[in-house]
Amino acid sequence: MKVTISDVAKAANVAKSTVSKVLNDSPKISQDTKHRVREIMKQMNYTPSSIATGLARQSSNTVGLLVDMSKGSEFLNQFFYNIIGGIESVIGPLKYELTLCNVQHNDEEGDFLNRLVYNQRVDGIIANNSVLTEELSAQLDQLGFPYISIGESNDPASWVDFDNEAGGRMLTCHLLEQGYSQPAFIGGEPHERIFTSRLNGYLKALNQAGRSAPERFIVNGQADEHEGYRAAMQLLQGSDRPDCIVCMTNYVAFGVLRAARELGIAIPAQLGVAAFDEYPFSRYTTPPLTSLNIDTFKLGVTSGQWLMDLIQSKNTGSRQLLLEPELIVRESTLRHLS
Amino acid sequence: MKVTISDVAKAANVAKSTVSKVLNDSPKISQDTKHRVREIMKQMNYTPSSIATGLARQSSNTVGLLVDMSKGSEFLNQFFYNIIGGIESVIGPLKYELTLCNVQHNDEEGDFLNRLVYNQRVDGIIANNSVLTEELSAQLDQLGFPYISIGESNDPASWVDFDNEAGGRMLTCHLLEQGYSQPAFIGGEPHERIFTSRLNGYLKALNQAGRSAPERFIVNGQADEHEGYRAAMQLLQGSDRPDCIVCMTNYVAFGVLRAARELGIAIPAQLGVAAFDEYPFSRYTTPPLTSLNIDTFKLGVTSGQWLMDLIQSKNTGSRQLLLEPELIVRESTLRHLS
DNA sequence: TTGTATGCGTTATCAT
DNA sequence: ATGATAACGCATACAA
Numbered sequence: 001m002k003v004t005i006s007d008v009a010k011a012a013n014v015a016k017s018t019v020s021k022v023l024n025d026s027p028k029i030s031q032d033t034k035h036r037v038r039e040i041m042k043q044m045n046y047t048p049s050s051i052a053t054g055l056a057r058q059s060s061n062t063v064g065l066l067v068d069m070s071k072g073s074e075f076l077n078q079f080f081y082n083i084i085g086g087i088e089s090v091i092g093p094l095k096y097e098l099t100l101c102n103v104q105h106n107d108e109e110g111d112f113l114n115r116l117v118y119n120q121r122v123d124g125i126i127a128n129n130s131v132l133t134e135e136l137s138a139q140l141d142q143l144g145f146p147y148i149s150i151g152e153s154n155d156p157a158s159w160v161d162f163d164n165e166a167g168g169r170m171l172t173c174h175l176l177e178q179g180y181s182q183p184a185f186i187g188g189e190p191h192e193r194i195f196t197s198r199l200n201g202y203l204k205a206l207n208q209a210g211r212s213a214p215e216r217f218i219v220n221g222q223a224d225e226h227e228g229y230r231a232a233m234q235l236l237q238g239s240d241r242p243d244c245i246v247c248m249t250n251y252v253a254f255g256v257l258r259a260a261r262e263l264g265i266a267i268p269a270q271l272g273v274a275a276f277d278e279y280p281f282s283r284y285t286t287p288p289l290t291s292l293n294i295d296t297f298k299l300g301v302t303s304g305q306w307l308m309d310l311i312q313s314k315n316t317g318s319r320q321l322l323l324e325p326e327l328i329v330r331e332s333t334l335r336h337l338s
Numbered sequence: 339m340k341v342t343i344s345d346v347a348k349a350a351n352v353a354k355s356t357v358s359k360v361l362n363d364s365p366k367i368s369q370d371t372k373h374r375v376r377e378i379m380k381q382m383n384y385t386p387s388s389i390a391t392g393l394a395r396q397s398s399n400t401v402g403l404l405v406d407m408s409k410g411s412e413f414l415n416q417f418f419y420n421i422i423g424g425i426e427s428v429i430g431p432l433k434y435e436l437t438l439c440n441v442q443h444n445d446e447e448g449d450f451l452n453r454l455v456y457n458q459r460v461d462g463i464i465a466n467n468s469v470l471t472e473e474l475s476a477q478l479d480q481l482g483f484p485y486i487s488i489g490e491s492n493d494p495a496s497w498v499d500f501d502n503e504a505g506g507r508m509l510t511c512h513l514l515e516q517g518y519s520q521p522a523f524i525g526g527e528p529h530e531r532i533f534t535s536r537l538n539g540y541l542k543a544l545n546q547a548g549r550s551a552p553e554r555f556i557v558n559g560q561a562d563e564h565e566g567y568r569a570a571m572q573l574l575q576g577s578d579r580p581d582c583i584v585c586m587t588n589y590v591a592f593g594v595l596r597a598a599r600e601l602g603i604a605i606p607a608q609l610g611v612a613a614f615d616e617y618p619f620s621r622y623t624t625p626p627l628t629s630l631n632i633d634t635f636k637l638g639v640t641s642g643q644w645l646m647d648l649i650q651s652k653n654t655g656s657r658q659l660l661l662e663p664e665l666i667v668r669e670s671t672l673r674h675l676s
Numbered sequence: 677t678t679g680t681a682t683g684c685g686t687t688a689t690c691a692t
Numbered sequence: 693a694t695g696a697t698a699a700c701g702c703a704t705a706c707a708a
Contacts, residue, residue, distance in 0.1 A: 002458075004685055015695040020687060028693060047456035051398060052685030054389045055700050062437065069423045080419050085407045088440045097459065099400065099437040102426045118385035120340075121435065225622075254622050281619035284563075284592050342701055353679045358703055366677060390701030393684050 003046050012040045023048060059123055062097045063087070063307055064116045066127035070104035079279070079296035083150070086300020087126065094308055096123075103131050117145055124307045129153045129193075146310035148303045152193060152320075158310075160303045160321040164194055164276075167292045167325045168201020171246050171274040174290065174327060176209050178335045180244035180272045183213065186231045186256065187223040187248030195220075195248065198276060202246055214240070223248040228255025236263055236271070244272030244333070250282050253289050257332075272333040287331035294325050341384050350378045361386060397461050400435045401425070401645055402454045404465035408442035417617075417634035421488070424638020425464065432646055434461075441469050455483055462649045464641045467491045467531075484648035486641045490531060490658075496648075498641045498659040502532055502614075505630045505663045506539020509584050509612040512628065512665060514547050516673045518582035518610045521551065524569045524594065525561035525586030533558075533586065536614060540584055552578070561586040566593025574601055574609070582610030582671070588620050591627050595670075610671040625669035632663050 005023075009016045014033065021029050022037040040046075054060050065087065067080070088098055099122060103112050116122045117140070125140070129151030137155040140147050149159035175183050185202050188195030199218065206212055219235070221227040228247060235242055236259060247253035253275035257267065265271050267287055274290040275282055282289035302321050309316050343361075347354045352371065359367045360375040378384075392398050403425065405418070426436055437460060441450050454460045455478070463478070467489030475493040478485050487497035513521050523540050526533030537556065544550055557573070559565040566585060573580055574597060585591035591613035595605065603609050605625055612628040613620055620627035640659050647654050 002685090006685080016686085017688080017696075018694055021694085024687085030693060033693080045456075047452050049393075049685055050457045050459045051389060051392045052700090053687075055387075055393050055702090056685080056687040058700070060389060069419070069426070081407070084438060085440065088407070088438070092440065097437045097439070097453075099435045100422060100426070101435070102423065102430065114385050115435075118383075119388045121388045250622075279618075281622055284588075284619055285622065286624040340701090344701080354702080355680075355704075356678060358701095359678085362703085368677060371678080387701055390684090391703080393686085394701075394703040396684070 002049070003044050005046075005048070008037065008041055008044060008046050011044060012037045058120075060121055061095055062099050062122045063091055063124045063126065063304075063311070064099050064101050064122035066101050066103055066112065066125060066131045068104050068128065068131050069102045079294075079299070082296035083300035083303075086297040086302075087304040088300075089297075090301055090304035091308060096308070113139065117143070124148075124311045126150060126303045126307055129159065132157075146307060148307045148310070150299065150303055152197070156318050158306050158316075158319040160299050160306070161323070162294050162299070163322040163324055164197035165201040165204070166322075167276055168198040168203075168246065169205040170201070170325065170327050171276070171290070171292065172202045172205035173209075174329065175244045175246070175272050175274055175333060176205070176211075178244075178268075178272060178333050180333075180335070181211070182217070182242045182244065184217040184219070184235055184242035184245045185213075185248075186219045186221075186228055186235075186245055187252040188220055189222075190220050198248065213242075217242055223252050225251045225255040225258075228252030229259050230255070232256040232259035233263070236260065236265060243270070244274070247273065247275040250275055250277055250280060250285075250289070250291070253282070253291075253332075254285060257285055268331060268333050268335045272335060274333050278328060282328075282330070285332070290330045290333040291328055292325040293328050295323060299323060340387070341382050343384075343386070346375065346379055346382060346384050349382060350375045396458075398459055399433055400437050400460045401429055401462045401464065401642075401649075402437050402439050402460035404439050404441055404450065404463060404469045406442050406466065406469050407440045417632075417637070420634035421638035421641075424635040424640075425642040426638075427635075428639055428642035429646060434646070451477065455481070462486075462645045464488060464645055467497065470495075484645055486645045486648070488637065488641055490535075494656050496644050496654075496657040498637050498644070499661070500632050500637070501660040501662055502535035503539040503542070504660075505614055506536040506541075506584065507543045508539070508663065508665050509614070509628070509630065510540045510543035511547075512667065513582045513584070513610050513612055513671060514543070514549075516582075516606075516610060516671050518671075518673070519549070520555070520580045521582045521584055521610075522555040522557070522573055522580035523551075523584045523586075524557045524559075524566055524573075525590040526558055527560075528558050536586065551580075555580055561590050563589045563593040563596075566590035567597045568593070570594040570597035571601070574598065574603060581608070582612070585611065585613040588613055588615055588618060588623075588627070588629070591620070591629075591670075592623060595623055606669060606671050606673045610673060612671050616666060620666075620668070623670070628668045628671040629666055630663040631666050633661060637661060 005016050005019050009019045019037055022034050101112055101116055124146035126148045129149045132149050149157055152161045153159045172183055219231040245256055253273055256273055260267055260271050267273055276292050278291050278293040282291040306319055343354050343357050347357045357375055360372050439450055439454055462484035464486045467487045470487050487495055490499045491497045510521055557569040583594055591611055594611055598605055598609050605611055614630050616629050616631040620629040644657055
């Protein structure tokens with residue numbers, strides 16, 4: 001059914017190997033035959049089989065993107081789309097494809113390793129650091145298998161991430177510059193690196209300003225609306241209350257806004273609210289939220305580029321990217337407005 | 339480097355074909371040898387090469403998902419994540435992988451056809467109907483290549499979609515039931531099917547209620563905040579103004595809410611606002627929006643299942659799924675509350 | 677039940 | 693510059 005390289009060879013009256021060389025534009029084939037063979041390929045509507053090529057070349061021309069879709073809270077999830085776009089934009093021109101792998105219930109050790117790596121289904125991997133456990137990294141390292149982590153990682157591998165600490169600093173500094181003086185920090189599980197980094201930024205900014213925060217101003221918990229509301233209610237009804245709040249997510253910030261509204265606390269006049277992440281709706285709250293925008297597309301681009309470098313064994317060593325966030329100032333912290 | 343079927347065969351003192359049969363759990367291999375060979379495979383850490391298997395079986399065990407990432411407005415984009423999750427959940431257990439293909443600038447006719455189809459990189463395709471042009475569908479039909487469209491389509495192929503018309507009806511009926519009587523409809527490009535379907539639902543609901551709307555109550559345009567604001571400003575300042583509005587998207591609704599706020603129009607008392615789509619923030623507006631929730635995961639599941647049916651050539655003929663949306667009532671239309 | 681031989685569609689190493 | 697032939701790793705029809 002499908003027309004193969006042999007069919008073309010016969011039709012062109014040359015050997016298979018010649019056709020193959022034409023395919024790869026080998027310099028030692030005359031222009032004449034090249035033209036002739038190519039003409040025939042067009043006529044016969046020939047397209048080389050990527051599987052056969054892959055077998056011969058021992059490469060799948062595919063990279064895998066690993067995510068854990070079961071975690072709704074996953075940092076990666078919101079930016080999924082942009083990251084994929086970024087990756088595609090660099091691997092596409094190199095004739096690579098992207099295959100997605102959901103590793104939620106593949107707890108059976110090495111299941112995905114079989115499915116993609118040992119399998120040779122992919123030539124390299126980009127994975128969220130929550131998926132990339134220590135054992136997994138160790139195994140990949142040992143295999144010498146190319147991979148890039150999205151999110152900071154401790155092992156020797158390369159990774160790309162946002163500068164969460166800088167983000168924490170920027171939000172906090174901005175609040176202080178606006179004349180607020182008692183910032184609180186709401187949201188985040190203490191054991192998650194994304195939380196500790198962000199919190200660190202907050203603490204350092206306070207430190208630099210010669211200030212400090214009482215411990216109860218730092219409230220851990222799920223980074224959702226409910227927790228934001230609960231924490232804000234508690235903080236804002238205390239005697240020594242914060243006059244501004246840094247929120248781990250849009251959802252936390254929304255909860256905070258609701259609490260403030262119910263308590264009759266004016267924003268930004270009596271309370272400043274700033275949040276990490278521009279998405280999914282910081283532009284659309286009442287009032288609009290000051291937040292941090294991050295170039296998720298670039299994150300994808302960089303991880304893609306570095307992975308391709310590894311695959312093409314350009315020995316670049318281990319690399320790290322800390323993407324600087326961009327502060328977007330909106331009404332929720334513009335004290336002088338009110 | 340990599341251990342192959344031959345290595346296993348030697349170590350086990352059997353023929354390659356025997357190992358192959360063990361691999362596929364052929365019934366005509368004794369339990370004894372099966373056990374023995376499997377033991378050795380474990381010891382040697384053997385994993386079959388998917389490329390070689392693919393070549394021999396003439397199948398890639400992969401399905402492709404086609405999207406146009408350049409269209410930020412793309413319907414598919416917001417639900418991307420859920421849809422992918424749905425697809426994965428059905429193809430994964432069948433040992434299929436998902437590869438993503440971004441067809442934005444691949445305008446050169448058939449570029450992606452080469453990259454994925456003629457190529458035999460994928461065994462089937464799931465594509466948004468905006469990507470699946472008529473010519474493309476025709477070519478796939480002619481090839482007998484399995485594909486499913488996400489979004490209604492005119493060609494004989496199978497597709498899955500939401501019942502946008504039902505959605506339009508549900509929102510409009512709900513508004514009428516709440517005692518509103520003059521609904522307007524804002525947002526959407528007249529040539530887009532998703533718009534015409536939704537609008538049709540709105541019109542039919544009016545019709546059934548024995549009502550009709552003046553033409554100026556239907557405002558076309560980009561389905562974004564700016565257009566929502568502009569349209570609402572114009573409608574609400576007219577003499578004969580609507581008392582409720584059906585919005586194509588959350589963004590349109592947000593613009594409408596802002597306009598109402600500026601004009602001092604109380605929601606829901608003086609104006610009811612309902613929107614399609616629960617995402618990205620209908621829960622988080624002020625007041626929260628009545629909207630339609632859709633089971634995007636199921637959309638993915640169904641498209642995946644049907645595609646696998648096609649690939650496994652269960653001749654099911656052409657199938658269509660119209661998923662019923664779920665009305666989520668919130669404050670923006672609860673007139674009796676105020 | 678197991679083994680032999682051939683095919684899947686390329687690439688790559690030799691000769692010529 | 694071109695051609696014959698052997699990989700690449702597995703599946704399968706046919707023999708034994």
